[in-house]
Amino acid sequence: MIDTPSPARPIAPGLFTDEAAPRLIGGRNRDSGRIVFPCPEGAEGERYEPILLARQGTLWSWTVQRFRPKTPPYLGPAAFEPFAVGYVELADEVIVESRLTDVAFDALDVGMPLELVLLPLPQDEGPAVLTFAFRPTGESHA
């Protein structure tokens, strides 16, 4: 019997599909057709139908988080490494806010093509949680 580490827990249910080519789960307003992310829950959720969003998009804007966000709510470890965040435009659907990964800060450029991946977010106590991120399209990962 091979002892494999248990897969990381998603940071929240219903945000993305857990598969080799993951997709974000948005919500389409049943009346207006407006698409939002994440798909609303509770009473508001009744007005939306869940839909899978495009996996690829383009960078709409970005910045680099240079200081450690306050905990709570931030889950990351006390030892802080700056990370990039951005808004990613999924054509004709919606512009989503996301972490950016596998890219040098000075290579970030509005309009660059990106694709969705799942990113383990380590914690000081407890196992890493799985969040979503976008990376430059076509990056190879062994």
Place this chain on the structure above:
Amino acid sequence: MSDVCIVGIGIHRFGRTPDLSGLDMGVAAARTALGDAGVAWPDIQFAYGGSDASGNADTMVSRLGMTGIQFINVKNGCATGGSALASASSAIRAGEYDLGLAVGFDKHPRGAFDPRPAEWGLPEWYGEAGLMLTTQFFAMKLTRYMALHGISTRTLGRVAEKSFLNAVHAPHAWRREPVDIETILSAQMVSDPLTKYMFCSPAEGAVALVLASEAKARQLGGPMIRLKAVAMRTRPAGSFEVFAPSLDVARGGSATTNASLAAFTAAGIGPEDIDVAQLQDTEVGAEIMHMAENGFCADGEQEEWLAEGRTRIGGRLPVNTDGGCIACGEPIGASGLRQVYENVVQLRGDGGGRQVPNDPKTAYSHVYGAPGVSAVAILSR
């Protein structure tokens, strides 16, 4: 309808005052404003006031005097002061009262604001993943704008340099030392492209204004500073606001654009008629973008405006003549009224080393904040 006049102004210095509460500062500002107007608290018929984090404004009646007047608390985020002013103005314009007070104060702890997701109707993961920071929003709105409209980082530096330079001459400002542009540009990066000198800090302070009907103002005999228009608006569809996990692909206008248009329409003048402006500058990019959103220039023209110094004291349109939020810091409840205070100082010709030359006749103030609120006031004399 009667014009509404600002007949008294009072400010408690912005920055940090460890021994005073927010309410203490509010009371001090109110007393200064009453003295400036030459009236006493029992003359005041009504008040609107508020703070974001320092409690209920109406509790100041126990300090100023329990005259039994109508005192309505306002809590409207960054538009708290602007909303108090709009409400007080309406009460006088409607003929209900002819002398009232608008007051705003606040006192925030050091460091960035630390909002919790649930208070904003957002899921917990949004904060857990490190996405719930106001600084990220400001930086990303600016990054997009710079890419679309050709704004350089040097222009960002020029805005901060101007703010600190103006504040040297503003006794109520917090940071009153000049900072040269190279220091600003090479300082620690907070959220790219913004360095630490390009952001305002949460702060403390208070402002009070005494408002009067035209007839009452004439009777008091001071300079006639008229509140020609005040408009407060919330965000339209397709606007880009703080704490948005997603945005519509179809982009829309902003609360600022709508408040600005409403105020200009009510005042019957346009951006070209304004002699001095105070524009919300939570960070330097906000001042740049708000120049266009308020109609003072086209998108992208800010590059030329800043290079030529058009927004400096003595330029074609001096902007943030007391150093704005960059140099004064941002006590949320007081910030919008500080802008109006500064405009009254300028229209009275009392600006000293920061006085806008050539006898300014019209002044514009604009406040903006989460989650997409804006208030604009236009003054004239």
